[in-house]
Every structure is written in structure tokens, then in C-alpha cells.
Amino acid sequence: MSASTAVRQNLRFKGKSYLALVLTPEEPYEAWIEELADLSARSPGFFATRPVVLDVAATGLPPRDVKALVVALDRIGVRVMGLEGPRHLKLPPGMPPLLNGGRQASGIEVHEEGEDSQPKAAAPTGSLVVENVRSGQSVVFPDGDVTVIGSVASGAEVLAAGSIHIYGTLRGRAVAGAYGNPHARIFCRKLEAEFLAIDAEYLTAEGIDQSILGQPVQIWSENASIKLNVLR
Amino acid sequence: MGEVVVVTSGKGGVGKTTTTAALGAALAAAGDTVCVIDFDVGLRNLDLVLGAERRVVFDFINVIQGHAKLTQALIRDKRLENLWLLPASQTRDKDALTEEGVEYVINDLRSRFDWVICDSPAGIERGAALAMRHADLAVVVSNPEVSSVRDSDRIIGLLDAKTERAERGEGIPKYLLLTRYNAARASRGDMMAVEDVLEILSIPLLGIIPESEEVLKASNVGSPVTLSNPASRPAVAYAEAARRLRGEDLGEVVVPVHKNGLFGKLFGRNAA
Numbered sequence: 001m002s003a004s005t006a007v008r009q010n011l012r013f014k015g016k017s018y019l020a021l022v023l024t025p026e027e028p029y030e031a032w033i034e035e036l037a038d039l040s041a042r043s044p045g046f047f048a049t050r051p052v053v054l055d056v057a058a059t060g061l062p063p064r065d066v067k068a069l070v071v072a073l074d075r076i077g078v079r080v081m082g083l084e085g086p087r088h089l090k091l092p093p094g095m096p097p098l099l100n101g102g103r104q105a106s107g108i109e110v111h112e113e114g115e116d117s118q119p120k121a122a123a124p125t126g127s128l129v130v131e132n133v134r135s136g137q138s139v140v141f142p143d144g145d146v147t148v149i150g151s152v153a154s155g156a157e158v159l160a161a162g163s164i165h166i167y168g169t170l171r172g173r174a175v176a177g178a179y180g181n182p183h184a185r186i187f188c189r190k191l192e193a194e195f196l197a198i199d200a201e202y203l204t205a206e207g208i209d210q211s212i213l214g215q216p217v218q219i220w221s222e223n224a225s226i227k228l229n230v231l232r
Numbered sequence: 233m234g235e236v237v238v239v240t241s242g243k244g245g246v247g248k249t250t251t252t253a254a255l256g257a258a259l260a261a262a263g264d265t266v267c268v269i270d271f272d273v274g275l276r277n278l279d280l281v282l283g284a285e286r287r288v289v290f291d292f293i294n295v296i297q298g299h300a301k302l303t304q305a306l307i308r309d310k311r312l313e314n315l316w317l318l319p320a321s322q323t324r325d326k327d328a329l330t331e332e333g334v335e336y337v338i339n340d341l342r343s344r345f346d347w348v349i350c351d352s353p354a355g356i357e358r359g360a361a362l363a364m365r366h367a368d369l370a371v372v373v374s375n376p377e378v379s380s381v382r383d384s385d386r387i388i389g390l391l392d393a394k395t396e397r398a399e400r401g402e403g404i405p406k407y408l409l410l411t412r413y414n415a416a417r418a419s420r421g422d423m424m425a426v427e428d429v430l431e432i433l434s435i436p437l438l439g440i441i442p443e444s445e446e447v448l449k450a451s452n453v454g455s456p457v458t459l460s461n462p463a464s465r466p467a468v469a470y471a472e473a474a475r476r477l478r479g480e481d482l483g484e485v486v487v488p489v490h491k492n493g494l495f496g497k498l499f500g501r502n503a504a
Contacts, residue, residue: 131392132434134385134386134388134389134392135382135383135385135386135389136356136385136386136389136390137389150434151432151434153382153385153432154378154382154385154432155382155385155386156385156389169431171432
């Protein structure tokens with residue numbers, strides 16, 4: 001076998017989630033662009049640091065006008081990364097790619113100039129869920145750690161940017177460090193999980209050592225694999 | 233003002249309609265006025281279980297669409313004079329149920345009866361959502377098996393999110409009724425244990441209904457099991473659940489045990 005036929009054994013793909021800023025054009029469009037230009041001037045870096053998606057579903061604009069909007073936005077320093085909901089799926093060349101299947105997230109705050117210049121003390125971003133997370137429910141925390149006082153049922157899902165602490169039984173899915181934090185961990189008082197993930201690494205129920213089930217466990221990521229140990 | 237109860241489960245075939253009929257009859261037998269409503273538009277069954285299928289003239293949808301008055305659609309039970317049925321339509325689909333229509337009917341019934349019991353369709357779609365919408369209390373019916381328990385868990389989540397009471401921040405009381413409990417299978421470990429179901433669902437237990445042929449027999453003759461054979465084990469269990477609903481303190485629910493006599497030991501497989 002010659003060296004040239006050597007194939008890379010593991011082609012790995014990583015998934016990452018980013019919170020995108022979605023702009024919805026409002027009529028009159030000239031005034032709308034002007035308002036954005038004003039905001040961009042007052043809060044430098046507001047648009048530069050975030051992926052921006054233009055949602056034109058409600059406008060029903062023809063491709064020509066969508067292109068004009070993207071160009072106008074580019075002129076005021078807003079680079080559109082993706083388009084959502086254009087009436088015609090065939091877009092002129094040079095347009096950003098189509099996006100769909102976005103999930104609603106909380107609003108993004110705008111900081112005025114001056115406020116941004118002095119670094120803020122890290123705000124407490126922890127969140128608390130005092131009840132059981134029932135089957136079919138999905139609780140998502142795009143900031144910080146989350147503590148669940150109850151249990152996470154089979155078919156339920158907890159997703160957090162930071163670590164996840166579950167004082168009840170984890171029977172469903174838990175995804176810690178979901179926005180790209182390999183140091184996040186999952187803790188639960190009783191492990192019976194269907195799915196565990198930290199950042200881009202994951203483990204399904206089949207991959208969990210049976211002897212560890214039913215015990216208090218911590219889960220973390222090390223050397224690109226998921227580690228579990230019993231908490232005593 | 234009467235109490236509106238939703239009998240719900242998520243999964244189909246676990247005993248919602250049987251439970252609605254049995255609890256309704258038991259409450260009526262105890263002297264309360266009761267109206268049972270079939271929310272399963274398109275697949276109605278409650279009229280059959282109550283033996284009223286030949287007496288349906290107008291239905292829930294007719295009332296909602298203004299084609300009949302509520303009093304014209306209500307069917308009085310032949311055995312219990314304070315038990316009434318509001319049948320579903322078999323020919324329409326569930327989209328014919330409107331939010332305003334359901335609210336109007338429930339509020340009207342609430343002012344006439346001590347108990348309004350809503351028999352929810354299976355699933356988590358519109359019909360089930362509307363059945364639970366105005367409830368003051370929920371009876372979650374589950375069989376002791378994993379798929380049923382998971383679906384019940386899902387329904388409990390919806391009860392806590394989508395009911396009027398939940399939206400007002402009052403919370404809705406939820407009780408578990410474990411049906412088709414087979415003590416023999418439980419003793420062999422072939423079925424989920426009561427404590428495991430309770431640990432997962434973590435809501436109070438209203439009763440445990442043993443699996444029994446009596447339930448099937450009762451449905452076939454169009455009679456709630458609490459009336460067809462009041463001495464049978466499921467009937468006794470339903471009657472006890474109804475007393476708990478009425479606020480009687482009966483202590484903890486007793487888990488049925490499998491009595492394995494000498495005969496049972498020798499021919500264990502057939503003993504149930």
C-alpha cells in the first residue's frame with residue numbers, strides 16, 4: 001500500500017450553535033436603514049461582533065429589492081450572513097445563503113456607547129428550574145449554568161451554555177457547554193440518561209457503562225471523549 | 233359552581249373513557265350531579281360505554297355551532313337520574329371544536345352540575361388541549377408500562393403549561409389513576425412497580441384499578457363498571473377513587489397484592 005492511498009481514518013465534523021441577530025425589515029425601508037445606521041453609530045461593534053440574518057419572510061420583496069436591502073445594509077457596516085424566508089428561492093449571485101429552521105431565542109440587548117467601554121462585572125448568569133422537566137419539554141439556557149431541582153424525564157432535554165446540575169434523576173437528554181465550552185460538566189443525583197453531550201462530544205445510553213446507572217454521577221469531557229465517574 | 237375534571241393520558245387505549253364513565257357514575261351514585269363530556273370528536277366512544285348510543289340526537293358540535301341548545305344535546309342516564317352525557321360528534325373532525333365554543337359550554341355546565349368530567353381524546357393535539365383547557369383538576373390515567381408513563385409525563389407538562397389555571401399562575405391539581413394493574417405480573421416483575429411510576433410522574437395517587445375482565449364486560453353491555461358489577465374489584469377501586477375526589481380522607485392507596493395460594497403455586501401460570 002503506497003503512502004498516497006493512506007486515508008484519514010476519522011473525518012470529524014463539529015457542530016456549533018451561534019446566537020444570530022435577526023433583522024426584520026420594516027416599511028418604509030429607507031427610514032429603517034437609517035435607524036440601523038444610527039444604532040450602529042451609537043453602539044460600535046454591535047453588528048460587527050454578531051452573525052446577522054435578514055428575515056424577509058414578511059416583506060414578500062422580489063429578489064431585486066432583497067439584494068438592494070443587503071447592499072444598503074452592507075454600506076452601513078452590517079454584513080448579512082444569511083437570508084431567511086425570501087419569496088423566490090432563486091437569488092441573484094453574490095447573495096448570502098438561505099437559512100431556515102432557526103429557533104427563537106431571547107432578545108439581544110443594545111448597549112449604548114460608553115456603557116460598553118467599561119468592562120462590566122460578570123453578572124450572575126445561573127438559572128434555576130424548580131420543577132421536574134417533563135417529557136417533551138426542552139429547556140435551553142444560552143447563558144451560564146443551570147440547576148434543576150427536580151428530575152429530567154425520559155424524552156425531556158436540558159441544554160445549557162455552561163454546566164448542568166440536576167438534583168433529581170436524569171432520565172432524558174442533557175447537553176452542557178452547548179455553545180462551545182468543552183470545560184462544562186453535567187452533575188446528577190441519579191443517572192439514567194438517554195443522551196449526554198458536552199460541547200461537541202456525546203454519548204448515547206448504549207455507550208454508558210451499565211454499572212454506573214442509578215448512581216450520583218459527574219460527566220465531563222477529556223481528550224475528545226466523555227468521562228463519567230460516581231460521586232461519593 | 234361545579235368542579236371541571238379532565239381525564240387525560242396522552243396515550244390511547246389506557247382507559248380514559250372507561251374511567252370517565254366509571255367515575256361519573258360513582259360520583260352520581262353518591263348523590264352529586266354529574267355531566268360527562270366526550271371530547272373525542274370523530275371517534276366518540278363514551279356514548280357506547282354509557283349505553284346511550286341510540287339516544288344521541290344533538291351533539292357537542294351542534295351546540296357549539298348554535299344548531300342546538302345545550303339542554304337539547306344533554307342525555308340523561310337511564311339508571312342514574314343525576315348523570316348526564318354530552319356526546320361528541322362522530323361525523324365531524326376535531327377542528328369543529330372552537331375555543332370560544334368550548335369555553336361557553338364548559339361555563340354553562342359548570343353552573344348546572346357539581347361535576348363536569350371531560351373525556352379527553354388521546355394525543356396532545358387540539359382535542360386534548362381543549363379538553364384540559366378549562367379544567368380545575370386533572371385525572372391522569374396511566375398503565376404501569378414505560379410508554380404510557382412517558383406519555384403521561386408529557387401530558388403533565390402540558391397541564392402545567394397550557395391550562396387556564398396554569399396560565400393564571402394558580403397551578404392545576406393532578407392525580408394519577410393507575411389502570412390495568414395486574415398484581416400477578418407485578419409480583420413476577422413483568423410490570424412497572426407502583427413506586428417506580430410514582431417516582432417518575434411525582435403526582436399524588438388517586439387509585440389503582442386492577443386489570444379485569446369485568447371492565448371489558450361492562451363496556452360491551454354499555455354500562456359503567458361501577459354500575460354493572462359494583463362488587464367487582466375494578467368497581468370497588470373506582471368507587472374509592474370517586475370518594476377521594478369528593479374529598480374523603482381514605483388514607484394511602486393500597487397496592488393490590490397477588491394472593492398465591494397452593495393452587496396458584498402449583499398452576500402459577502394460570503392464576504391471575
